[in-house]
Each structure stands twice: as structure tokens, then as C-alpha cells.
Amino acid sequence: MAVWDDLVGQDRVTEQLAAAARDADAFVTAAAAGGSGAAESGGAASKMTHAWLFTGPPGSGRATAARAFAAALQCVSPDRALGAGPGCGFCDGCHTTLVGTHADVEIVRTDLLSIGVKETRDLVRRAQLSPAGGRWQVIVLEDADRLTEGAGNVLLKAVEEPAPRTVWLLCAPSLEDVLPTIRSRCRSLTLRTPSAAAVADVLVRRDGIEPELAAQVARATQGHIGRARRLATDERARTRREAVLKLPLRVADVGGCLKAAQELIDAAAEDAKQVAEEVDAKETEELRAALGAAAGTGGRLPRGTAGAMKELQDRQKRRATRTQRDSLDLALTELTGFYRDVLAIQLGSRVEIANADARDTLQRVASGSRPESTLRRIEAIGACRQALDRNVAPLLAVEAMTVALRAG
Numbered sequence: 001m002a003v004w005d006d007l008v009g010q011d012r013v014t015e016q017l018a019a020a021a022r023d024a025d026a027f028v029t030a031a032a033a034g035g036s037g038a039a040e041s042g043g044a045a046s047k048m049t050h051a052w053l054f055t056g057p058p059g060s061g062r063a064t065a066a067r068a069f070a071a072a073l074q075c076v077s078p079d080r081a082l083g084a085g086p087g088c089g090f091c092d093g094c095h096t097t098l099v100g101t102h103a104d105v106e107i108v109r110t111d112l113l114s115i116g117v118k119e120t121r122d123l124v125r126r127a128q129l130s131p132a133g134g135r136w137q138v139i140v141l142e143d144a145d146r147l148t149e150g151a152g153n154v155l156l157k158a159v160e161e162p163a164p165r166t167v168w169l170l171c172a173p174s175l176e177d178v179l180p181t182i183r184s185r186c187r188s189l190t191l192r193t194p195s196a197a198a199v200a201d202v203l204v205r206r207d208g209i210e211p212e213l214a215a216q217v218a219r220a221t222q223g224h225i226g227r228a229r230r231l232a233t234d235e236r237a238r239t240r241r242e243a244v245l246k247l248p249l250r251v252a253d254v255g256g257c258l259k260a261a262q263e264l265i266d267a268a269a270e271d272a273k274q275v276a277e278e279v280d281a282k283e284t285e286e287l288r289a290a291l292g293a294a295a296g297t298g299g300r301l302p303r304g305t306a307g308a309m310k311e312l313q314d315r316q317k318r319r320a321t322r323t324q325r326d327s328l329d330l331a332l333t334e335l336t337g338f339y340r341d342v343l344a345i346q347l348g349s350r351v352e353i354a355n356a357d358a359r360d361t362l363q364r365v366a367s368g369s370r371p372e373s374t375l376r377r378i379e380a381i382g383a384c385r386q387a388l389d390r391n392v393a394p395l396l397a398v399e400a401m402t403v404a405l406r407a408g
């Protein structure tokens, strides 16, 4: 299976990346053969360049595309000069890149709200290194939209004057999310939301999910591959979604609204707690070991290492906040999808509804209200999201929303 197979419904982008990977490979091969006349890899005729920006709506597969490209750049398959080009998916270069262990590929995925100057300086320093394997030094920045302005300026210098074998792959939801100075120096690729049918197809083919379930979750998540897979494979995610889709029936009176709001907040907190339980203890243990906490001393840390431990704890706290916010955001997305379906039913639209499995609830809400109220409710969810972005206390923002969702 070639690395491009994971890119669902993105034919044009795939073509461009495959062509770039081919030129990049030709460049490396020529340089290795001592071809002194080898043009610069970003030369006018080359489809390869040093900085790329992958944009597209959540779930369109920005990070997947960037990782596939990184793998193709590291492909060492003896067949890569043949038809399909680099990116076989099997060789050591492809495989280690895809699983995240290639020495010359740094994948930066943050669970924090922002990426600061210090982290970016470290990355830029790393980007200056020559690739250990002799091909490319690839840095994948999955959340380029979270760079602070200071961090963006640090990155700008690196993107402007890249080391000869360094490639930056930046990902962001849209062009507007990236500093203009940076995006003007990147080659931009825009991914589209894949069709539900394309998503269902990949779930069946790659993840071995039953066709019927695959079709249902693909529709429910409206082309978001990651969420569709999670919904198909994670019982807890399905239960959570069912609860969210029942919420519109529970907001008949103020008491019900406040209760529903509290439950949404609790569910998000529960998600954060679960992530913390899975990751925090292990991280803490690893850091203790690295700092030299001796087993025989009751695990006491040596002098002068408290700062590092404190730094880890702060990071874990910020991650918990982020997880909580993401979880809440997902619930809001599901609610919006629900009311969009209600509106489609009310207007007699022929659009296929996303939440076909909640048809009874949809019908009840649709027949008990008017399209104008449905629109108002969709706006209330949007307002809640904006309030959360402005750091309004989550419970307050969600309560204001559930009260606005009340019948009438």
C-alpha cells in the first residue's frame, strides 16, 4: 500500500505531492552521485520546495497528507524510480516515518493551546542539522495555527533561509490562521472535506470496519475521518454522542437546561481525566527516572531537579485544559449537526441527513418547532463556541447555550 492511499478524496493534492517527491528524489540521487551541476532542490523547474503549508477543514487529513509526503521524501525503496515513484509505504524510510521513529523526521503535534518562542527555537535549531540518513530533514508542524506571534517570527527566519536539505511541512485549518509573512513563503495545498462515501470506503478497506457501520459513522461525522474511525471503534465515543443527541429533548425547562449544561461540562472533564490517567503517570515516571530518582531512596529526587518536575506538571495541566476544550467542542459540533438535520427536515430539503440513527428525536424536534427557532438555536451554539474562545468560564457559556436551546 503506497503512502498516498491514506489521503482520502484528495486526488489533486496527491498528484502534486507525488510529483514533488519524485523531483526531490532525483535531486538526492544526483547529489549522491556527485552531480556538481545539480540544481538547487527548489529550482524553477523543480516541483519540490522547502516549505509547504497544508490547509483544509478539520478531518480533511492535513496531518495525514504531511506525513505521507514526509514518508515519500524518505522512501528508499529500490523501485522508487519506477512507475509509482517514491512513497512505497513498505521500505524502512516510509515505514519509520509513518510510525514516527525516523531519525530525520520530527513530527510536532501539540496538545497545548499555543506553541511558544522557546519550543520554536529548539525546532529551528533541529532543522539546521544535516539529515542523518542523507536524504531530507523534515519537520512536520501539525498545528502551525497555534504559533504565538513571537514564535511565528522565529520560524519565519528558518523558512526564509532554510538549510539545503531541510523541509518544513506546516498544517493549519486555513490560510488566515498563519502569519501572512510565513504563508507567503510556503507552497500552499488545500485539502477538501472528503465525501461520506470516500470516508466509509477507507474505513472498510483500511480499518476492517463493517460496511454498514462505516457508512453510518461517515455520515454522522460528515467527512471527518479521524472522528468517524473513533466512533466506529470506541464504544465510549458512541455512548457520548448518543447522549449529546438526546440533549435537545431535555431542555424543556430551565432546570433541565442547567442539568444538561452541567452534564456536558462533566463529560468533558471526564475525558480530560481519562487522558491524564493514560499519559500523566507514565510521563512523570519517565521524567523521575531521567532525573535520577533512585529506587532505594523512596524515589526521592536529587537536588535542583524540582524545576523540571514543575514544568512537566504545568504542561500536563495545560493539556488537561486543552482536552476538555476539544471534548466540549466536539459535543457542540454534534449538536450543530443535529439542528442542521432538523432544519433540513423542516424545510423539506432533499439533503441526506447526517444523524439518520437519531431520526425519531429529529422528527420530534422538527415537528415541535419552526425553522426560525432552529436557526436561532444554531446561532446559540455558535455564540457558545465564541464565548469559549474568549475564555468565558465553560459552565457559564454552556448554560447560556442550553437555556437558549429551550423550546419556544
Ligand SMILES: [Zn+2]
Pocket (backbone or CB within 6 Å): 074, 075, 076, 077, 086, 087, 088, 089, 090, 091, 092, 093, 094, 095
Ligand atoms: Zn518507501
